[in-house]
Amino acid sequence: MIGKLNHVAIVVPDLDKAVATYRDALGAKVSDATDLPEHGVRVVFVELPNTKVELLLPIGENSPVAKFLEKNADGGMHHICYEVDDILAARDKLVASGARVLGNGEPKIGAHGKPVLFLHPKDFCGTLVEIEQV
Numbered sequence: 001m002i003g004k005l006n007h008v009a010i011v012v013p014d015l016d017k018a019v020a021t022y023r024d025a026l027g028a029k030v031s032d033a034t035d036l037p038e039h040g041v042r043v044v045f046v047e048l049p050n051t052k053v054e055l056l057l058p059i060g061e062n063s064p065v066a067k068f069l070e071k072n073a074d075g076g077m078h079h080i081c082y083e084v085d086d087i088l089a090a091r092d093k094l095v096a097s098g099a100r101v102l103g104n105g106e107p108k109i110g111a112h113g114k115p116v117l118f119l120h121p122k123d124f125c126g127t128l129v130e131i132e133q134v
């Protein structure tokens with residue numbers, strides 16, 4: 001079912017500082033920031049040869065990552081995103097296996113303009129999992 005690792009996401013308290021760290025200290029190619037108000041985040045992608053790092057800053061009133069940042073003031077790894085060919089088939093298989101799909105279970109459009117879903121961390125080794133249809 002899951003394919004390539006699409007990205008690893010890190011929530012940060014200061015996006016400009018995190019961009020400077022990845023661009024200057026680590027010499028990585030970093031995208032411009034994009035606001036995704038429907039997801040409550042501002043996002044930057046660090047482009048790597050084999051995958052991406054997604055740097056996330058909470059925006060708006062009810063950002064789903066705000067609470068994570070309260071618990072982890074310096075920031076930290078937030079989720080991992082795997083690619084799938086067919087997100088509805090993957091969802092149905094996961095639900096049938098007893099996994100919890102977050103939200104209303106319907107895919108939303110993510111930062112890459114593709115459908116995404118999130119799976120409860122308690123069902124996946126304590127790790128928030130995002131699946132993205134590519």
Ligand SMILES: CC[C@H](C(=O)O)C(=O)SCCNC(=O)CCNC(=O)[C@H](O)C(C)(C)COP(=O)(O)OP(=O)(O)OC[C@H]1O[C@@H](n2cnc3c(N)ncnc32)[C@H](O)[C@@H]1OP(=O)(O)O
Nearest residue numbers: 039041064067078079102110111112116118121126127128
């Ligand atoms: C889609 C745009 C972009 C993209 O890639 O295209 C993004 O990735 S946007 C990313 C932001 N969106 C989301 O994260 C949506 C999914 N997240 C959620 O629905 C919530 O954050 C949720 C349900 C994972 C946690 O909600 P909340 O923080 O309000 O609940 P709790 O604090 O009560 O947490 C419950 C339980 O889960 C543990 N937890 C929370 N967040 C994480 C995490 N990131 N990784 C691992 N575990 C997590 C938390 O510690 C609680 O455990 P407990 O033992 O009960 O303390």
Ligand SMILES: [Co+2]
Nearest residue numbers: 009054081130
């Ligand atoms: Co993501």
